[in-house]
Amino acid sequence: MDVLSRIESGLTQTLDAVAQPGAPPGIVAAVRHAVFPGGARVRPRLCLAVYRACGDGAPALAEAAAIAIELLHCASLVHDDMPCFDDAPTRRGQPSVHKAFGEPLAVLAGDALIVLAFDALARAAAEAPARLPALLAAVSRGVGLPGGIVAGQAWECESACSLSQYQRAKTGALFVAATAAGALAGGADPAPWRALGECLGEAYQVADDLRDVCADADEIGKPTGRDGALGRPNAVAQRGVAGAVALLEGLVASAIEAIPPCAGNADLRSLVAAEAQRLRPRRLRRVA
């Protein structure tokens, strides 16, 4: 089974396990809607690529870490799309969770996904229990306070914030967590992998800013032009399209350079390069 199929299958199994007859059907459907169909699953793929590059002997724990990170990413999208934040009617080409299920179930679906993420980690820990505490702490750091996704979304509620601090929290922290979790699941030191996560996170944010300005809604499955409408910081607004593209190129090059020497180096390089290409809006994409 290829990596993406393993991720989809892991997500399906994790959600199936809580879709028991005793569970309220609405929230079960809302959680499923939040996770499927997915985006590119880039964070869990990154996590598993780092695990393969440096890991040993805890494949189920690594897969649970990847699943947990994707569930936390989906949770953040559900809450971020709500009327009190981005008020986005669509996501991944379908109605956002609050549009399809109402605001109460959107709040609860996000909550349930956060709990499910940590639960998935705990349930896979039998393989290497000694690795669980650091792994959990790394994942928490990517989503919670003081500098994870929740902090990133909370910066949007402040009258002033530094663009880099906002982006590091809102996007970068979960990429850093994905690399750290891959290393820790494999029993390795996460420190050498931090720079890769940081560069990719920043690249992904710039790519997202470019797509918000240069793509159309059909292409990315959600409304465009939202940053301008909501007064959000955006790299294209600051640097223009050409400047943002140059920044993206530089970040991708830095990400590739940041990959530590390891057996999986070539795999990781091609993952990063393919992502970089995929993230450009079609009209800015290089002809292969």
Add this chain to the structure above:
Amino acid sequence: MDVLSRIESGLTQTLDAVAQPGAPPGIVAAVRHAVFPGGARVRPRLCLAVYRACGDGAPALAEAAAIAIELLHCASLVHDDMPCFDDAPTRRGQPSVHKAFGEPLAVLAGDALIVLAFDALARAAAEAPARLPALLAAVSRGVGLPGGIVAGQAWECESACSLSQYQRAKTGALFVAATAAGALAGGADPAPWRALGECLGEAYQVADDLRDVCADADEIGKPTGRDGALGRPNAVAQRGVAGAVALLEGLVASAIEAIPPCAGNADLRSLVAAEAQRLRPRRLRRVA
């Protein structure tokens, strides 16, 4: 230091640890507002009482479990008070989080508290890492799908549900988790403690129903008469005041009977009896 002071101090330390200069000040304040001043902290006291009754040698892990359970309880209150659920303007005698900080920070404060709860558990695990996976799973079960608090709140979004299923999820599950976590932190089997958690959870729900009907808002620090206004199931509506009081008495007696034989049996009995007395609205309280 008495138990309640240890709980307050543990909560303070946990929140202080994420209130770093780099964190957005609004969310830090919102999270603190959600946790202080507290209610009776009955769930963490129950957790620690069960730990003392059957535990050995992991006091920091037990305290982290108690803190985690209280943080998760606070998270559920923040989201439950929001306009799309109970729309409650006050909680514990002060403005609810969304009233004080706005809806976006209320959503995020709940999210941050959930993450912080799991993080607190992971950080305390060094003392007894082998106990962490089961402890985490027990805590998850109390809050997540298929039958934890999130499921309880989600039953409110269904057109039909069984009263006992709703109450078991919305209130009972976290009491069961509190007893299970106390036992697991102490290296004991949680199974004999389940009935105590179930009876107490149900008693607490009936007491809450009584207070919603019979107390005044000043006494309980939140609006009364909400169940009727929101069409929620309520034991007083079903049985009348006298019937609900009789049910409460019976549940308290069952809770006391359900305490397994153990060294801490007397402490637990007095904790349950004191809670039962405290939970009655003043005008229904027995003269001592």
